[in-house]
Amino acid sequence: MDDEMMRRPNRRKLLILIFVVFFTWLLYCNRSGLTSDSEDSWIVEGHGQSRIVPRKCVVPEWNTKNTNSIPHAAEFGHWRRQYLGGHNDMLDAESRLLSAFVYPDQISIVTTAFHTYTKEVTCLYFDCNQREIPKSRYKSYVMPLTVVSCPRRVGAEFVSLKWNEDDDEEIIEDPIPLINRVYEQPAHELSVCVGPLYGDESKWLEIIEYVEHYRLMGTTMFYFTIFNMNEYDRRIIDDYERMGLAESTKYIMEYECHYRSRFHSKWVINMDIDERLVYNGPNNFIHFMRSIPPTFSEISIASNRVLKFEDFPTKFKNEQQLLKDMTFLKYNQTTETSWYNLKGIIRPEKVALLFYHWSVRQLDDTKIMSVPKRFAYVR
Numbered sequence: 001m002d003d004e005m006m007r008r009p010n011r012r013k014l015l016i017l018i019f020v021v022f023f024t025w026l027l028y029c030n031r032s033g034l035t036s037d038s039e040d041s042w043i044v045e046g047h048g049q050s051r052i053v054p055r056k057c058v059v060p061e062w063n064t065k066n067t068n069s070i071p072h073a074a075e076f077g078h079w080r081r082q083y084l085g086g087h088n089d090m091l092d093a094e095s096r097l098l099s100a101f102v103y104p105d106q107i108s109i110v111t112t113a114f115h116t117y118t119k120e121v122t123c124l125y126f127d128c129n130q131r132e133i134p135k136s137r138y139k140s141y142v143m144p145l146t147v148v149s150c151p152r153r154v155g156a157e158f159v160s161l162k163w164n165e166d167d168d169e170e171i172i173e174d175p176i177p178l179i180n181r182v183y184e185q186p187a188h189e190l191s192v193c194v195g196p197l198y199g200d201e202s203k204w205l206e207i208i209e210y211v212e213h214y215r216l217m218g219t220t221m222f223y224f225t226i227f228n229m230n231e232y233d234r235r236i237i238d239d240y241e242r243m244g245l246a247e248s249t250k251y252i253m254e255y256e257c258h259y260r261s262r263f264h265s266k267w268v269i270n271m272d273i274d275e276r277l278v279y280n281g282p283n284n285f286i287h288f289m290r291s292i293p294p295t296f297s298e299i300s301i302a303s304n305r306v307l308k309f310e311d312f313p314t315k316f317k318n319e320q321q322l323l324k325d326m327t328f329l330k331y332n333q334t335t336e337t338s339w340y341n342l343k344g345i346i347r348p349e350k351v352a353l354l355f356y357h358w359s360v361r362q363l364d365d366t367k368i369m370s371v372p373k374r375f376a377y378v379r
Contacts, residue, residue: 057128059155062182063102067151070140071105072352072363079361080118080143084353095146098251100159101259102178103349107150108259109159109176112251116142119163123150126158126175137162144353145255181263190289191221191265193257195272195357198227202314204236206273209326211240213276214269218286221265223257224248232315255354262348269345270357271378274308276328277301277343281375288375289345297350297366298359300342303378305335334379339370343378 070076095113109123118141125136136153143149148161158175192214197203211222224237226248240246249256261268267289269277279285292299308331313321323329344358353360359368 055129057155057157062180063156064154065104065152066154067105070149070151075352075361075363076143076149079353080141083118084144084361095163097161097173097176099249099256099260100176100178101181101262102152102156103181103263104183105152107152107156107159107178108262109148109150109161110256110259111142111146111148111161114146116146116163117144118142121148122162123148124160124162124172124175125150125153125156126160127155128157130158130175147255147259179260183263186263186266188219188221188265190217190219190267190269190286191223191261192219192269192271193261194222194224195270195275196225196227197229197273202230202233202312203273204233204316205312205322205325206327207233207236209328210273210276211245213328215245217277217279218284218289219269220245221261222246223260223268225257226250258346258348258351258354265348267345268348269343270354271343272357274306274327275303275343276379277376278379279376285376292369295366296369297347297362297364298368299345300339300358300368300370301345301376301378302337302339302371302373303341303343304337306331306379307333307335337373337377344368 095111095116098110098112100107100109107123120139120141123138123140125133127133133153133156136156138151140148140150150159156178158177160173160175162170162172194210214222222240222245224246226234226237229237237246237248241248247260249260257268271277277285279288281288289299306327308327313325316322342358346354346359347366350363350366351359351361352363362368
């Protein structure tokens, strides 16, 4: 009996000791453990000090390539001396980094100001923590338009530019992430670069009719360039993006799509939102595109104009209204089909320079094929 009475206080003391140790350990973890500060680093806190510990960069297999030159450098250098591929628009605009793409053989950085054309610039490379990779810089130039070509660097996940005229004071643009376009085979066989979307007129019906028309022709990706758009119309594009059928850029830089689609799509149709490709040839259109020899980098197609007299409805009301306002059903007055405003379907990695919807210079000695009007035209 006396032994049992003595054991009870001992058990109570043991339990109290366990609780004290446990809560002391929790308090220590809260004060000196690793707490997530961002995706890129951890903050270690404790003993009255804090320090940032970068996370370890894991380099995937596709990002282990290092190159020392830019493909077709001699050709681009020749065109640069001729000032071919420049533009005089927005001369005083501030140059900012818009997007950057990594391909199997190089990196392309798209900027926003045309006045930088042909200027020398330095490519900078950063790892997953946005820390510059040592001894990785490369001197390049802006060519064509506002695009800078750079070699690849192992482990680069972000890139930036330093304009060489700022050598005295090193001013570096904020790094932007690289968009992966390193594919053994293009992810899409046929896609569409949609002309820039802007203006006050509602476009939700036009977007749906446009996308579904080209999906019936075999396209599986749409690249949208958006300058301004109301919330109702934007929801349509958001839905297509969620379905994996679209990507969008919120800037009116039309040729950005050319670089966005490189190595991501084998063939790209360049059309405005109000233009529909009509195919009357044998079999179907995707079968026709598969028959094009690899020596061609562009298919040119004639077009006509559709006369439109009313604005599109601002919102969906019912199916009856939808059928009434569809462009193909409502408007049938067209101009004569001509080559004056031709449209192009291109192989992005084989086209060096674009002028709106068609190519100006091609790579690898490829050629342009013009399709007879009886086979295909743009309406």
